[in-house]
Amino acid sequence: xxxxxxxxxxxxxxxxxxxxxxxxxxxxxxxxxxxxxxxxxxxxxxxxxxxxxxxxxxxxxxxxxxxxxxxxxxxxxxxxxxxxxxxxxxxxxxxxxxxxxxxxxxxxxxxxxxxx
Amino acid sequence: xxxxxxxxxxxxxxxxxxxxxxxxxxxxxxxxxxxxxxxxxxxxxxxxxxxxxxxxxxxxxxxxxxxxxxxxxxxxxxxxxxxxxxxxxxxxxxxxxxxxxxxxxxxxxxxxxxxxxxxxxxxxxxxxxxxxxxxxxxxxxxxxxxxxxxxxxxxxxxxxxxxxxxxxxxxxxxxxxxxxxxxxxxxxxxxxxxx
Numbered sequence: 001x002x003x004x005x006x007x008x009x010x011x012x013x014x015x016x017x018x019x020x021x022x023x024x025x026x027x028x029x030x031x032x033x034x035x036x037x038x039x040x041x042x043x044x045x046x047x048x049x050x051x052x053x054x055x056x057x058x059x060x061x062x063x064x065x066x067x068x069x070x071x072x073x074x075x076x077x078x079x080x081x082x083x084x085x086x087x088x089x090x091x092x093x094x095x096x097x098x099x100x101x102x103x104x105x106x107x108x109x110x111x112x113x114x115x116x
Numbered sequence: 117x118x119x120x121x122x123x124x125x126x127x128x129x130x131x132x133x134x135x136x137x138x139x140x141x142x143x144x145x146x147x148x149x150x151x152x153x154x155x156x157x158x159x160x161x162x163x164x165x166x167x168x169x170x171x172x173x174x175x176x177x178x179x180x181x182x183x184x185x186x187x188x189x190x191x192x193x194x195x196x197x198x199x200x201x202x203x204x205x206x207x208x209x210x211x212x213x214x215x216x217x218x219x220x221x222x223x224x225x226x227x228x229x230x231x232x233x234x235x236x237x238x239x240x241x242x243x244x245x246x247x248x249x250x251x252x253x254x255x256x257x258x259x260x261x262x263x264x265x266x267x268x269x270x271x272x273x274x275x276x277x278x279x280x281x282x283x284x285x286x287x288x289x290x291x292x293x294x295x296x297x298x299x300x301x302x303x304x305x306x307x308x309x310x311x
Binding site for chain 1: 127132287
């Protein structure tokens with residue numbers, strides 16, 4: 001393997017991460033530190049994309065908050081991510097669903113994948 | 117470049133540099149060479165790819181053949197010829213300068229090369245002028261173009277030094293240095309780290 005990728009394996013510890021892809025609806029439990037207190041914040045939305053390889057991967061989650069679209073990019077192996085829950089597995093036909101940004105209301109829904 | 121997470125969980129971007137082991141090949145002195153300097157080599161290569169003259173030079177130092185050789189004046193080292201410099205000479209948190217050859221950009225215009233802003237507007241009847249240099253001098257006097265006038269030409273591929281980069285981490289087993297910042301040059305190119 002590429003020496004840089006091998007080094008990343010040492011720098012960033014492995015984590016248990018559920019399988020998810022663009023179009024899935026997930027909840028990210030993210031730890032927020034305020035002064036010396038820390039709490040868990042939930043960010044629930046649709047995955048727009050997964051980007052990068054190995055331990056430096058990131059993913060983008062989009063949600064509608066008070067009628068305004070909010071997107072957040074998380075590093076997949078961030079130590080501040082406590083847990084990732086996969087709520088729904090969506091059926092989309094591409095790996096990056098940026099077209100969702102231009103849609104709202106009923107048309108912005110993603111069909112759920114039918115489990116066999 | 118890559119990144120790592122600090123103690124607060126923040127992602128920190130860093131450049132990874134393989135620094136050493138660098139072998140001391142020769143110590144030049146005023147008596148023998150007319151000046152004081154230390155010659156250092158890095159990146160081992162095969163003996164079959166080494167010319168006969170250089171083979172002798174490496175043999176004299178008792179070192180394996182190396183790809184890169186550079187010389188440093190005012191270099192204080194206790195090391196003898198044939199011994200190795202390692203990353204242990206640096207400490208974490210220390211600030212260093214990194215010298216390297218910047219990426220070649222080819223023949224570039226004045227807007228990219230000298231940060232000119234171009235001439236006039238893009239619309240309102242103008243065309244072909246928005247990345248032009250403008251006037252390069254007077255006509256009747258001096259009726260020539262001054263030396264050093266900034267014009268289009270080859271850009272990049274020159275020695276650049278990035279100063280005061282903090283050392284984030286040192287991994288001495290693999291001779292790696294992680295720097296909090298970018299360094300000149302493309303991936304896999306050679307750089308000089310100055311203390």
